[in-house]
Amino acid sequence: MKIVLLSTLAVVTLMASPLIDQAKEAGLLSIPENPTQLMKLIDNAKNPITKKKVELGKKLYFDPRLSKSGLISCNTCHNLAMGGDDGVPAATGHKWTANPHHLNSPTVYNAVFFSSQFWDGRDPDLEKQAQGPIQAHPEMAATKDHVANTVTSMPAYIKEFKKAYGKDVNVTFELITDTIATFERTLVTPAPYDEFLNGCPSAMTPEEQAGMKTFIDKGCATCHNGVALGGEMQAFEITAKFKNAHVGDFKGDANGLVKTPTLRNITQTAPYFHNGTIWGLKDAIIEMGRTQLGLEISDKEAASIEVFLGALEGKKPEVLTPELPSETANTPRPNLD
């Protein structure tokens, strides 16, 4: 009986093995199971991850008082309960104002694996990224002074900064956003896909494996590769062919390149594309085949790829609702105008 079981496993492994090889050749990478290897991938030598910084960064991530209005936190648009984004087509912030270019909020989960941040890839890492939306006018609309004054007005925050950085810490805007980034670096979501690539053939169903093969065979991994299955700048046919090119005026970076979104947890982050114009995942797959690969992906093939994408739905880190410090007489008051 034991021999039969081993044989069955051997057969599955033999079948899966060429697919793993094909995936690796196509540039698909997994989240390492080994914590030391994972830490190497997510850490930043200039802003090292520590437990105290992560805990503090989580509080700041959830604190709406960093915004001008007192109503919008990082978690408002990058909602950890909602696949790490907001589920609306265009990011909407201060005074209910939509992003002027009709840009969609990308997920924060696994953003640590991106080689650049924002749809136009203008920032190199999460530390720099975290400075943007806090100050952007249609988002959190705060000034650097507002953020630093808000945080330093609360003794409980100062105390935690001292614990995290030492007693002589100078709590600047940049240190606050660095601390938020540290928390974000930990938001990685290992999925059945990773288990599969890490050597466990049974982690993905035969249907998911078939979908993965279709995904690679069609050329999707040309852009959607690496650990994030995305996160790199790529040529994107927005103006020429993209079905909803008319929604928003985004044209990519100076060279017309656009950041490829991650496919991890893609089942949880509709609507899709930089302008959030397509809700159905299968529709999005077909659109990408047409626009980016110049080929017709059939309904059946798209359905198969969609099944594979389900295997990228990952386990979220447990995030306990923090208890934020109480404001004091020195805390800047909310300004909704």
Place this chain on the structure above:
Amino acid sequence: MKIVLLSTLAVVTLMASPLIDQAKEAGLLSIPENPTQLMKLIDNAKNPITKKKVELGKKLYFDPRLSKSGLISCNTCHNLAMGGDDGVPAATGHKWTANPHHLNSPTVYNAVFFSSQFWDGRDPDLEKQAQGPIQAHPEMAATKDHVANTVTSMPAYIKEFKKAYGKDVNVTFELITDTIATFERTLVTPAPYDEFLNGCPSAMTPEEQAGMKTFIDKGCATCHNGVALGGEMQAFEITAKFKNAHVGDFKGDANGLVKTPTLRNITQTAPYFHNGTIWGLKDAIIEMGRTQLGLEISDKEAASIEVFLGALEGKKPEVLTPELPSETANTPRPNLD
């Protein structure tokens, strides 16, 4: 040595005991330590608390897709990380619209202990209350159909409703709001004050005990009594004497009565009063002395009462960020207009 310790304890108990008696005479009640007694206080025979309903209710509480815009959840205005409210003077909802009467969002923590809900006390319990803001136009702005259609469009939600209510469940708007209320019923925050009243004299510092005595002696417990130290309808001198009577047009219920807010976690729920016009807790105490009790509470007395109110800061239940189900093709799309 043991005898000395016992004697010290006996002395503390002797000193504390008259204060406990005085508190009980003044109508101050504690959250029972005994889980069965607590359950009796928070449960609703018509909507009994079960673990499955609480878990499901938590998801619904955090789900912004119940709102018309897809951006506002119960947790937006009753933020569990912020003492259970939003920290802005007037509740602000759909299309960035402030409450038309400039009413302040009350905390959800311990709201189960209120004898009526809303500032005008118009609803008898959390089940009925939960129906209000979801449909209110400057808040979540949804229709009953929107809410029911949204929830039933997601198989994962249906599955959880079946688990919680049985396989023949009919997921109506009212069942959804009942389930949210079940979660809210569990949001109680036992504090040092409760330990003290439950018979542990050392749970409150001598300063907190002194503040409690001042609180009772001045007459604050005339309105702020019961388990919530509030939550009952009371005459409130809004128009006649209240310093910020001009902010908003709220006049109380048909008889001019206003719901007394809870003092639990009051250190975390500034700004204060129905119209959120006073930020400082000491200022609020002095204003209430003047307006409601017709006496001048000195700065020193107010500071002492404030110290007591710190002992009402309670331990929050651990709330893990839920993972909300993914929308489907049938899920109503966000409407920000």
